[in-house]
Each structure stands twice: as structure tokens, then as C-alpha cells.
Amino acid sequence: MSIADLKLHANVSELLLYLKCPRQVYYTYREQTLMPNISSGYIEHMMLKELAMGYADVVKKAKPTKESILEELSAEFKRVKDELDFIYSTELKNVQFNVIETAQKNVFDLLDDIATNISDAIIKSNKDEVIQSIVHHRTEPVLHSERLKLTGIPSAIVQYNEKMVPLTIRTGKCPEKGVWGNDRLHIAALSMLVEENVGETVEFGFVEYAKEGKIRKVKVRPEDRRQVLKIRDRVDKIKDGYLPERKEGKICEHCNFTQFCTTKSTLASKFF
Ligand code: SF4
Incomplete structure (x- = not known):
């Protein structure tokens, strides 16, 4: 089945968009583009996502000390800096270099904190446990279920204690405890899709908060x-x-639909 066919069913990103604003689902489905503002903040998000994809390798290569983790993380950061415009060539096409430079500096400033938190996680559990929860078994697979009428792409599927479970990388702030409500729902939807695809119950998943390495x-x-x-x-x-x-x-x-998003809803939609 092609991606175009899968478009007919709801996808997990539409569920997340619905949680932000149901009308954005309406407009984006009708071919209106929700233009991301390619600011340094947006580039920072791209860089953090790519960096987090390498955290498992960082842990594998490093000794379990903060200094060694920071050294490996810095090497990973260099790789991301060098490869970013190959991966996001469309998005970065017309972006001024100083905007990219600001994002690079902001991400660089986070490395020390990320290394501290990864090192704390290793001390609290152990190196193998940390690797197991974030190492990619498959990266960004397209998961679809006809029975669920749902499609989704997790950041990765990880194999944890012989179980295939979803992992999502988030680049926003990490909550004090647990995960944000939207991230919980995201993991639930992805778990249901993994379940349908591997034929086994999925009871949990992982959220990797890239900015803090948690x-x-x-x-x-x-x-x-x-x-x-x-x-x-x-x-x-x-x-x-x-x-x-x-x-x-x-x-x-900050929504680029504001100009035409004026139509009054029906009375029924108030109860929707
Ligand atoms: S303008 Fe407001 S209500 Fe309309 S789509 Fe954007 S966020 Fe939603």
C-alpha cells in the first residue's frame, strides 16, 4: 500500500495536531500548508532530534563517566552539524547562515547537561538498560493497521527485554516526572500500531527528551x-x-490559518 493510500486513514500526527487545535486538522487535510517558521528554534529542534538518534551509540562507545559521555556526545554533535543540510535540504534551502549558527550554539550549550543526565541514568540503572531502551531496532518505520484505521511513524522501535516497543523523540522541555499528556497519548497510539504489526501486546513505550538527555x-x-x-x-x-x-x-x-479561520462553527460542533 502506498503512502498516498494510507493518507485516507487518520495518522498519529493528525491525532497530535487535533490535541493542539482540531481546526488545524481540517485545514491541513484540505491541502493548506501549516508552514513551519524556519527560525533558529526550529533548526534547534531538527538538530536535537538528529542528535538524540545517536544517544545509544554515545552510551555504547563512552566509558560510564560524564566526561567520556561528553566527549562522545561532542563527536556526535559534530556529525549532526556536518550532515544536517543533507538530511533537511528542503527546509534549510534558503535559511541564512547566522540563523543556523544560532541554533548550533544553542544546542552546543546543552551538551554538558545532556551528558550529566545520561550519566545519571547509567548510574541509576546500568549501561545495558539505558542502551536497550533507546537503541533503534528500526528507525522511523511506517506502521499501518487496517483494523485500527490508523497510520503512524514512531522515531524508532526498540527491542526491550525481547519486546518490540515504540520510542518517540521529543525536543521540548522534559516534565519533572513522567511524560506530558500529549506524549502519553502519542506512545499509546504508537503502541497500538506496533501491537497490530508484531502481533504481541505492547504495554509500554519510551519517550526520549532530547534536550535534556532524559x-x-x-x-x-x-x-x-x-x-x-x-x-x-x-x-x-x-x-x-x-x-x-x-x-x-x-x-x-502564531498560526498561518488565522486569516481564513473565521467561519463560525455549527451549533453541533460546540459539542464535538
Ligand atoms: S487560527 Fe486558531 S483556531 Fe484557527 S486553525 Fe489556527 S490555531 Fe486553530
Whole structure:
């Protein structure tokens, strides 16, 4: 089945978009592009994502000391700097070098903290445990389930204690404990897809908070699964033509749909 065919079903990124604003699902599905602002912050996000893909290698190569981890992390950072414009050639096409330079400096400034947190994780559990929770068995596989009517691409599938489980890399702030609500839902949706693809129950997944080098294990609860199915149905309805209520909030200030996102919703959509 081609990616174009899979587009007919809801995908996990649409579920996440729905959590931000249901109307953004409506407009993006109708070929309106939600243009990312290629700021230094956005490039920082790309760099952190690429850097985090290499954390397992960093842990494998380094001695279990912060200094050794920092040394390997710096080598990984250099690789990301050198390869970024090959990986994101379209996005970085017209970006001024000083914008890229600012992002590079910001990510470089995070390396010390990341090394500290990875080293703490090794001390708390052990090197093999850390590697196992983040080493990629498959990177960014396209997962689809006809039964679930859902498609999604996890950052990776990892093999943890003989179980295949999803891993997602997030580049925002890491919460004090556990994971953010949206990340929990993301892992639930991806776990359901992995389950359908490997034919085994998936009870947990991992969120890797790249900016701080922290790894959080997330248990998938029945209510998370219920929520995934509920939002999937709402996304399907929106794709069928249902215009949801306009969300009024700070998010609208930075949304490029603002200019035409004025149509009043129907009374029914208030209860949607
Ligand atoms: S302008 Fe606001 S309500 Fe409309 S799509 Fe954007 S974020 Fe959603």
C-alpha cells in the first residue's frame, strides 16, 4: 500500500495536531500548508532530534563517566552539524547562515547537561538498560493497521527485554516526572500500531527528551487507548468535512490559518 493510500486513514500526527487545535486538522487535510517558521528554534529542534538518534551509540562507545559521555556526545554533535543540510535540504534551502549558527550554539550549550543526565541514568540503572531502551531496532518505520484505521511513524522501535516497543523523540522541555499528556497519548497510539504489526501486546513505550538527555518509560493504560480511538474518530469526521469549533487562544497568534479561520462553527460542533 502506498503512502498516498494510507493518507485516507487518520495518522498519529493528525491525532497530535487535533490535541493542539482540531481546526488545524481540517485545514491541513484540505491541502493548506501549516508552514513551519524556519527560525533558529526550529533548526534547534531538527538538530536535537538528529542528535538524540545517536544517544545509544554515545552510551555504547563512552566509558560510564560524564566526561567520556561528553566527549562522545561532542563527536556526535559534530556529525549532526556536518550532515544536517543533507538530511533537511528542503527546509534549510534558503535559511541564512547566522540563523543556523544560532541554533548550533544553542544546542552546543546543552551538551554538558545532556551528558550529566545520561550519566545519571547509567548510574541509576546500568549501561545495558539505558542502551536497550533507546537503541533503534528500526528507525522511523511506517506502521499501518487496517483494523485500527490508523497510520503512524514512531522515531524508532526498540527491542526491550525481547519486546518490540515504540520510542518517540521529543525536543521540548522534559516534565519533572513522567511524560506530558500529549506524549502519553502519542506512545499509546504508537503502541497500538506496533501491537497490530508484531502481533504481541505492547504495554509500554519510551519517550526520549532530547534536550535534556532524559528517557522516560510510559505504561500504556486502557484509558489512553480509549482516548486514541475517540480522537481518531473525531479526526476522521473532520476529514469527512466536519468543521470543528474555532479554538481561541495564544496558539492562533502564531498560526498561518488565522486569516481564513473565521467561519463560525455549527451549533453541533460546540459539542464535538
Ligand atoms: S487560527 Fe486558531 S483556531 Fe484557527 S486553525 Fe489556527 S490555531 Fe486553530
